[in-house]
Amino acid sequence: MVNGTPVEVRQSHPHLLSALREELNITSPKDGCSPSGQCGCCTVLIDGKAVVSCQTSLEKVAGKSVVTLEGVDETERSRFASAFAACGGLQCGFCIPGIVVRAKAQIDKKGAALKREDMARHLGAHLCRCTGYAKILEAIEHVAKGDIPPMPIVAGVGSRTPKYEAHALALGDRGYIDDLRVPGMLHAALHFTAHTRATIRSIRTDAARAAEGVRAVFTADDIPGELMVGIIHKDWPVMIPVGGRSSYGGDVLAIVVADTRVHARAAAALIDVDYEVHTPITDVDVALSTSEVAVWQTADNVLSTSEYRRGDVEAAFTDGAHVIAETFQTQRIEHAFLEPEATLAVPSGSVETGTLHVYSGGQGIWDDRNDIARVLGVGNDRVTVELITNGGAFGGKEDMSNQAHAALAAWLLRVPVKCVLSREESFLMHAKRHPIRMRYEISCTAEGRLTGLRVRAVGDSGAYASVGMKVLERMAGHASGPYHVPAIDVQAIAVRTNNPVGGAFRGFGANQAQFAMEGMLDRLAERVGISGWEIRHRNVIRPGMVWGPGQIMDDGCDGALACLEEIKPHYDAARAAGKAVGLGLGLKNSGLGNGFKEITKAVVRIEEDDTLEIRHGWTEMGQGINTIALQVAIEELRDVLDIDTSKIRVVVDTTRELGLGQTTGSRGTLMGAGAVQAACRAARNAGLTRGVDHVGEYRVDWTTKLGDPGVANPIIHSTFGYASQLAIIDRESGKVERVVAAHDVGRAMNPTLCEGQIEGSIHMGLGYALTEDFPSDPSTGMPTNMTLRSLGILRAKDVPLMDVILVERPQPDAPYGIKGVGEIGLVPTAGAVAAALHDLDGTWRTQLPMRRAGAEDE
Amino acid sequence: MSGENAGNEFFRLTVNGIDHDVRDAWVGESLLYVLRERLGLPGTKGACEQGECGSCTVLMDGEAVCACLVMAASAVDSEIVTVEGLSTDGEPTDVQNTFVAAGGVQCGFCTPGLIVAVHHLLDRTPNPTDLEIREAISGNICRCTGYGRIFEAVRLARDARLAGG
Structure with a gap:
């Protein structure tokens, strides 16, 4: 029975x-x-x-x-589940079912009289490697007493709801992937190429196979499916086979699987590779002029060209009262998310019919799923990817890193395999922010009204495509900043080299373009004899005006002017106080746009006990998308459903087809809120039926491609966020002492999270402006800064005061008026700092970073 | 790993007031590795293994150290406190609560190390100035918050303690 x-x-x-x-x-x-x-x-x-x-x-x-x-009765089950969740009594969860059964037996026997120390004694029969048991006992105590603890002050849209899982995070309880433990789990380590451009003559694995604790070594020959993966172009080899050629320092040649990570890494060093080394192509101009191809299995070093023109730029330059030109060069930088990449893959069943469950911290787990299935040569239905909230990403976890390697090893060995990168491997492997060289020519009238702009940009996209062509497309689209320019001519080329891969990084091309554009505006202001604020005020884009490639801006763009007006009193006060002052104004798209059909779905399930489960398609990486999802659900359902906020569960896994692409482009809150809102409305329309999926969808499918000559007024993006930032430098110390940031976010869904996004961005933006760098050696293509210290990240003591002003000008047609805030925070920063430095010493800056240690102006 | 290192090294670590026997450890293993992989205390995070990020901060005889830079075998006579051991009653500590209340947690990976560093600060310097707060956590890298909310969290915890809260 x-x-x-x-x-x-x-x-x-x-x-x-x-x-x-x-x-x-x-x-x-x-x-x-x-x-x-x-x-x-x-x-x-x-x-x-x-x-x-x-x-x-x-x-x-x-x-x-x-x-x-x-x-067990569903109500009782959910009582246990809620108590464990609310108390943080579970991490990997593997031990919990057994413990719940034990607790149930005790509670059935003793009820509320169950003592904590007695329960602790009974837990002696259970091993939990994650929790240290205290939270488990607490959860059980709550169940025994019948008082399931509520989450504190959780509310709807606009509230300062504490971050979902924040207590667990603060306790170090919430498991990241490396914290997950599965019985029988083995550890994988990767062997990386020693040369960025070398033909692989042979890979000898016998010494590694013989090393202590080693269970298996795999090379490209062991891949049952496709070798190549990639978010957009399938050009990124999971491993380089013998006879193939490496293309950057993050290429993998072999996977070593052993009983411990220490053994795996030690054995990975014993892989013996015979290389035929070729001269790497590390300079974009060489890459553009040579007949040699930098990257294996590609035909051309030009990855992409993004271009558009509108009006007569030559005439503008001829007639302009002021015409200036300048060349800017930005640097490569590293995300330095705190949690290095980690993947755990758990197989079940046989190779022929079995399945694989992959725990990934990637920014697009449906993309991960599809590419892992390709590599394994099986259908998508046999691979499930579950998101484990990651420890930071900022764009650097869009491409797969070690997901396919862990999955392949687990699949072939039929045991769970975990792979965690070291910091150095993390530096080597994932894509970085593009260095871009930008030639800007600009003209204006005697009153400082812009008349013409020509931009020629070349970005170093490194070896593989990643999303490099999109970064340069975004750079081109944002070339003119948030200003109206009657005549414009822009071209941006992404170039393949053997340098680290250029890909997604918070700001995505908009930062580079607007560092240059803001610099041009300040130079013109000086020529015209007006302030930096004034020239921006005269040219700022307003509703109904034509922008960039010809887009007619909607009413949402009044945020640009609003931010400028919000910052004015602070700008005037700082100048009056004799400070060195610089102003930056910026915009950043939310959503991919450019003709891409963006569709995302969400599921809301209401269980019999009123547990509310929200499933969405976005990666929680610290920004708080899970919190936003639950706030939206509360907002939409609280009048018809008695929501116990301790019983809201947010789940992201590929068991439903909800995702379309990456958590990127500042679109998670915009689209995620839209989809959850739609799912809640579907649930209402269905009478809040219990125990079924109520599905909602949000789509943005009306944008148009950049540079289509047949479209005079493309809508390259549905939505933009706007910001103005003021950098204030003390003239005596020369230090940035304060940054004032006015941000139009449309709607501050959660002001605490929103401010956190902006402050984090300013910190990152100041590093980008002043000190951060991730160069590669021109002779080898290998990165030269291989420690966190050498990256030039600002420490806590170096962070200036930050005043965040939230501006809320709703975006027409967006859920709750949301505009998005993930990236805009560092778009205007470098320009503002450059202007303040010029105010300090009279020197115009053209390169980033502007105060690298050892640089002359330090 | 050669055979001579793998054998039967044995030592005892006192972590969060509990003695743990560490057996069969390679003598060069870091305290971070032993805490996470052998003692089942994953609260301490490893983000660089270079002593530069502060995510693995623990207290060793009351001093804040990077667990990745300490050989476990050299910590035998020390009292080690990790993020799991800061609370005596299983409830979040005052500092943990102010981190949550102030919005000082985003991705959370650096948070346990920061929590330990802030406890270390406030236990020695009950009324730190803003500069002292900044200096105390300058060994910790946070890539999400820009530190603004973290400063606020420390100030809230400081003020609550001074008020006797």
Whole structure:
């Protein structure tokens, strides 16, 4: 009798657990150590008593009543689930079902009289490697007493709801992927190429195979499916095969799998590779002029060209009262998210029919799923990717890093495999911010009104495509900043080299363009004899005006002027106080735009006990998208549903087809809120039916491609965020002492999270402006700054005062008027700092970073 | 790993007031590795293994150190406190609560190390100035917050303690 139903099973099972899991497909009892009975994960109730099922023979249970969590009443189940979630009583969760069964047995017996120390003694039968047990006991205590703790002050849109899982994060409890432990798990380490451009003559793996603890070594020959992956172009080899050619320092040649990470890494160093080394192409001008191809399996070093023109630029330059030209060069920088890339892949079943569950911290887990399935040569239905909230990304976790490698090893070995990169490997592997050289020519009238702009830009996109062509497309689109320019001619080329890959990084091309554009505006202001604020005020884009490639701006763009007006009193006060002052104004698209059909979905489920489950398609990476999702659900449902906020669950995994692409382009809150809102409305329309998926969709499918000569007024983006920032430098110390930031976010969904995004961006923007750099050696293409210290990230003591002013000019047609805030925070920063430095010493800056240690103006 | 290192090294670490026997550890293993991988205390995060990010900050005899730079075997006679051991009653500490209240947590990866560093500060310097706060956490890199909310969290915790809260 199992869960109230009489069953018959084969005699051959070694123990009850095997019968439950393998024959009856009852999987809540976990197999942590069978048949040794030492972990407690497989605990079940037999006639009401808690027993480890891997130590129980079938004869012993014949005729008795076996109950697993599947057979427990739903209300009671959710009481336990809520208490464990609210108390932070679970991390990887593997041990929890067994513990819940044990707790249930005790609570059934003693009720509210159950003492904590007694329960602690009973937990002696259970191993939990994650929690340290305190939270588990707390959760159990709450269940025993019948007082499930509510989450504090969780509310709807516009509230300062504490971040979802914040307490667990603050406690160090919430597991990141490297914190996940699965029984039988092995560890993978990668062997990277020693040369950025070399033909691989041979890969000898025998020494690594013979090393202590090593279970397997895999090379490209072991890949059953496709070798190449990539978000847009499939040009990025998971490993370089013998006969193939490396193209950058992050190329992988072999995977070593061992019992511990220490053994795996030690053995990975023993892989012996014979290279035929070629001269790497590390200079964009060489790449553009040579007939040699930098990157293996590509035909051309030009990755993309983005261009458009409107009006007569030559005439503008001829007639302009002031015409100036300048060349700017920005640097490569590293994301330096705190959590290095980690992946855990857990297979089940056989290679022929089995499946794979991958825990990924990637920014687009549906993309991860599709590419992993390609590499394994199986259908998407056999791979599930579950997002584990990551420890920071900023664009650097869009491309897969080690997901495919961990997945491949687990798939071939049929055991769980985890792969965690070291900091150095993280530096080597993931894509960086593009260095871009930009030639700007600009003209204006005697009154300082812009008349013409020509821009020629070349970006170093490194080896593989990643999203490099889109970064340069965004750079081109944002070339003119938030200003009206009657005549414009822009071209931006992304070039392949053997340098680190250029890809997504918060700001995505807009930062580079607007560092240059703001610099041109300040130079013109000086010629005209007006202030930096005044020239921006005379040229700022306003509703109905034509912008950039010809887009007619909607009413949302009044945010640009609003930000400028908000900053004015601070600008005037700082100047009056004799400070060196610089002003930056910027805009940043939210959403991919450029003709891309952006569709995202969300699911809202209301369970019988009113537990609210929200599933969306976006990666939580610290920005708070999970919090936004639950605030939207509260906003939309609170008048018709009695929401217990402690019973809201936010889930992101590929078991539903909700995702379309990456959590990128400042669009998570905009589109995620739209989809959750739609799902809630679907739920309302369906009478809040319990236990089913209510699906909502949000789409932006009306944008147009950049540079289509047949379209006079393209809508390259549906939505923009706007910001003005003021950098104030003390003339004596020469230090940036304060940054005032006025940001039009449309709607501050959660002011605390919103301010956090902006402050974090300003910090990153000041680093970009002043000190951060991630160069590569021109002779080898290898990065030269391989420690966190050498990156030039500003430390806490170096951060100036930051005043954030939230401006809320709603975006027409966007849910709640949202504009997006993820990236805009560092778009105007470098320009503002450059202007303030010029005010300080009279020197115009053309290169970033502007105060690298050792540089002359330090 | 050669055989001579793998053998039967044995030592005892006192972590969060509990003695742990560490067996079969390679003698060069870092305290960070031993805490996370052998003692099952994943609260301490590893982000650089270069002593530069502060994510693995723990207290060793009351001093804040980077656990990645300390050999575990050299910590045998020390009292080690990790983020898991800051609270004595299983509830979040005052500092953890102010980090949440002030919005000082975004991705959260640097947070445990910062929490330890701030406890270290406030336990020694009950009324730190803004400059002292900045200096105290300058060994910790946060890439998300820009530190503004973190400064605020420390000030809130300081003020609450001074008020006897």
